[in-house]
Amino acid sequence: MNSCFLYHAWGLYTHECTCEEYKGNRIILHVQTKERVRCCLSCGSSSIVKNGYCLRDFVGLPIGGKRVTIRMKAQRYKCKECDFYQQEKIPFATGSCSYTHRFAKYVVDLLRGMTLQDVSNHLGVSWDTVKEIHSSYLKRHYSPPSLDGVENIGIDEFAVRKGHVYKTIVVDLDTGRVIYVGAGKGTDALAGFWRKVRRKNLKIKHVATDLSAAFIASVMENCPDAIHVFDHFHVVKLMNEKLDDIRRKVYSMEKDTNKRKVLKGTRYLLLGNGADIFDKQHRTRLENALAMNEPLSKAYYLKEQLRQI
Template sequence: MNTSFLYHAFGVCEQECSRVRYEDKSIIFEVQTRSEKLRCPCCKSRHFIRSGSTIRRFRGVPIGHKPVFLEMKVQRLECKDCHCIRQENIHFITGKRSYTNRLARLVVELSRLGTIKDVAHFLHLSWDTVKDIQKRYLQRHYGCPDLSELEYIGIDEFAVAKGHVYKTIVVNLLTGQVVYIGDGKGADSLDVFWKKLKKSDAVIKAVATDLSPAFVSAVMTNIPEATLVFDHFHVVKLMNDALDEIRRSVYREEKDLNKRKVFKGTRWLLLCNGKDIFDNQFKSRLDNALKLNEPLMKAYYLKESLKEIWTQVNKEQAIKELDAWIEQAYQAKIPKLTTFANTLKAHKWGVLAWYDYHISTGRLEGINNKIKTMKRQAYGYRDQRFFELKILAMHEKNYAFVG
C-alpha cells in the first residue's frame, strides 16, 4: 500500500502496510516498521539484534462509520552499543496508549461540537477514553496558567455542591482567564496561589473582591502593596439584604390585615432599581407601601441614593457623598441600617478605591454563571481535576468542551 496514504490518513510515516483485512465490521491494517527506519530506542544506534517481536493493536481514525485498527508487529531490539533491550519506539502513539495521536486530535476537534457521549458514540470509543483524551489535552494547554502578566485580579467563590462545598477562583480581570482554583472559601484556599504568584514575579496593582474578611486578610497579608477594591455590586447587595429584613419585620409587626396585604408581595418592587419601574400600577403600589411605614420608606430611599457614591466626578466628591449617606443612615435610627452603616464605614477605604482603579467582580459573576451552566449540562462531575481544567479553559470559547 502507498505509504503516503498511511501518513495522511493515520499519521504513520515509518511503517509499511503488508495487508488489509475486514474483521468484525472493522478495517484492520497490518503494519510494521521498515528495516531502514529501525533504531535503538535509547541511543538511536543502528547496531542492534532483533530479539523477538509482539503484535499490538492501535485504534486509528475511522473510515466513514467503520472502526479502523492498526495491527503492528513491534520489534524487540537488543542494542550492541548501549546494551539496552527494549521495544522499538512507535512515533504515532503517546506512551502506552492504545490509540493513535491522529485519533486523539480528532477527538479534541469533535469535542468542541458535542458532548463526550456524542463523540464516544460517533467514534465507537468508550466514554472514559474520550474524557481521558480531553483531560490530557486540557492539562497540557491550560493546567499551568502563566501568572507573570497579572496586574488586576478578582477573587470570588462559587458553590460546587450542596452542603456548603465551595471553591475559590482567581481571575485575570484584563483577559477574563481563570488563573487559579482553590478548595474552600477561606484564606487558606489561596495559599498555593500566593506561592505561585511570588515565584512568577508578577506585580499586582489592584484586587477586586467582596467584603469577605477571609479574602481581605489574605490580600493584605500577601500583597500589601496592591490596592483592594470592594465590588460595588456586593455593597449594594448588603444594603438590599438589610432592606429586605426591614420589610419582613414590618410585615410581621403589622396587625392591620389590610396593611399587611399592601406589604405582601412588594419585595421585588423594593429591591429593583426605582428608575426601572415604568408600570403605573406597580409604582402606585410601591408608593402606597412606603406611605404606610416610615422606616421602610427611609430604608428604600437610602437604598436608592446609595448608588450615587459611584457616580461622582472625583474621589473627593465621593468621600463627601459617602459620609453624608452614613450620617443619614445613623439619623434614621433603624438597627439594620445602623449595622450596615457601620460596615460601610469600616470598609470605606476599599469602597472609595474604585475611583483609583475602575475594576469590579462583574467578570467573576459571569464566570460563575457559566460554571453553573456547565455543571447542569454534565449533571455534575466525578473527576474534580477534570472539572477544574474545564474552568481554566473557559476563557477560550473553542476549547470549552461540553461535559
C-alpha cells in the first residue's frame, strides 16, 4: 500500500505497509517502521542490535465500511554496551492500549450523540474498550483542577434545573478557572473546598462574595486573615434600599401638596446613576426634589459617592 495513503488515512507517517489481508468484514494492514532506532536509551551508545520483534494489533479507523486492524511489527533492540533491552516507540498509540489515537478520537466524537453500546455495536469493539476510551478522555480533560498557587478567589451560588437544585462554585480570580463546585448552597456546600485549602496549606489573600450571611460566616471561620471583598453591585443595592426608605418617609411627612408633587415619581431618578440623567426636565426635577429636603439630598450624594468606588 502507498505510504501516502497510510499517512492520510491513518496518520502513520514513519511506517510502511508490507502486506494487506482481507478477512470478511476486516482489513488487516501489516506495518513496520521505516527508520531504525539509532542509540541506546539507557547509555546513549550506538552499539545496538536487533533482538527479535513482537506483533501488536491496534484497532484503526474503519474504512469503506470495514473494520481495520493495524498489525505492527514492533522491533526490539539490545545494547551491546550495557545489555539494555528496548522496544521501538509506537507513535500512534498510548502504552499498552490496543487502539490508535485517531480511533480513540473518533469514539469520543461519536459518544457526543450515541450511547456506549451503540458505539460498541457500530465499530465492532467491546463495550469495555469504548468505556475505557471515554474514561481516559474524561480524566484527561475534566480531572479536578490543581489548587497550587491559588491566592484570590470568588465564591457564588447558582440555580440549576429551574431553581430546584443549587450549586456553589469557587473561581480562581487570577486565572478565571472554576476550581471547586459544591452541592447545595450555604456553608455546607463549601466544607469540601476548605478541607482542600487546609490540606494544601494555601494562603488565601482575597475572597470576593456577595453579602450572603452564610458566605461571610464561612470565610470568617476558614480564612480569617483574608481580605473579604463584597460585590460592588450588592453594596450599592443596599444603599439604594436605604435611600428609598428615606424618600418614602419624606414624602409621607410632607404636607405641602406642591412639594409632594415634586417628590412623587422621583424614585427612578434618585436610585439611578446620576451621570446617566441627560434629559434636562428630569435633571431639574431631581435637583428640585433634592433642594427641598436635606436628609434626602445628603443620602443621595452619599450614594453617588459610593458608586464612584
